[in-house]
Amino acid sequence: METNEVFDKVKGLFVEDLGIDESKVTMEAKLEEDLEIDSLGIVEVVMAFEDEFDIEIDDEELADVSTVGEAVKLLHSKI
């Protein structure tokens, strides 16, 4: 799967499942500051990623993820 395809799927999850405003979801967007995903929300995001891409994400792998782009990169590496 190409990076842009991963991004499209991530964007779809954010917009459809989490109700985040579509225009806010860019590769540069910060999860916490820009998308208002708090510590509880990040657990939901991980669950949505795991279901969508049929993968498992460890908490440690999230340590370096603070933007949509970083999330896409992590997912891309695991698919």
Added chain:
Amino acid sequence: MSKRRVVITGLGTINPLGNNVADSWEKLINGISGIDDITSFDTGDLPVTFAGEVKNFDANEYMGKQHARKLDRSGHLSIYAAEQALLDAGFNPEERMGSNCGIVFGTGIGGIGATEDAVRVYDERGPSRINPLAITQLMPNSSTGQVAIKFGIEGPSLTITTACAASANAVGEAKNMIENGIVDIVVAGGTESGTTPMTIGAFAQIRALSTKNDTPTEACSPFDKNRDGFVMAEGSTVLILESEESAKNRDAKIYGYVVGYGSTTDAHHITAPAEGGEGAVRAMDKALKDASLSVDDVDYINAHGTSTPANDKNETSAIKTLFGTKAYEVDISSTKSMTGHLLGGAGAFESMVCILSLQNGVIPPTINLNNKDEECDLNYTPNNAVNKDMNIAMSNSFGFGGHNGVLVFSKT
């Protein structure tokens, strides 16, 4: 030192009758039921298929999906009612209420819908797929916290879970906070959204609910000989309580006064009222004493009047015990005949009814009261509203657990 007087400066509500105060009042005085077939889920083989649901309310539309997802429906309704009440009281809901404002909220079963959903997911998909928002949706203080966050309420907060007396206790404890000078303003209210499959099923199991599935609007018939149980309803009502001085200083509209509060416990049985409504007698008595009033001063009683055989009989006995011969003169009604039972939201809703009744000089009726029960022989304002100039109203709320909360309101 004399106690500070407590006024009501704002009202907000969303309930089966309407999504604001004016629409709800219009239905109340015209005797129109808000009860209907359940539409929010497939009732399947539940023995009860109707309830008082809130209609035409889309939480995603109201607060945005991203925010709405974080709350149980009981929380959505709370924020909606609280915003109305704050606006009505002349506050700007965009500004923080600050530390001179407290919040006391009542609920019977908190985010029970969220609980049911989370358990379903756990059973079907295991622990790793439980909604991470489940705990913060289902905890009984969720609405209290969410309303406080939304409107920046930084003073003391309490969540009261005395079942169907919860928001009567909430209004009473809010009154105490203001009387005692702890804060000048309290957002007091209650919320409930238990019109969910397991909850309806569980209440039905203990034979608490009416099973008149073919005639939903006629099912709730408090004090009627053929009553067969209460009707589950959802909704939230919020009152802004304030010290009289604070309200006058900011030229706020004053609906009326909260003058008496009585809280007692039956200590008898977890669901059945004490024989003769003994705990209710004590609560009514305490509330009148707190208000420095006598039974002769009471113009209207908004009864608990759930439409269960046991409640209506025992509440009638209790009124007779305390009021003596005056019991046959005082005007009584049960607005649950129209709303259904808002459980933890009932006390706040019925406080609002009392205040509006005093202000408008109208007693809303007990609808569906057509067959006389010898054990319920007081004046319950059957089927039609009555116009009457009044000054004092009493609201009764009694909950599973044996909790009794009685409030007394005054127009002047």
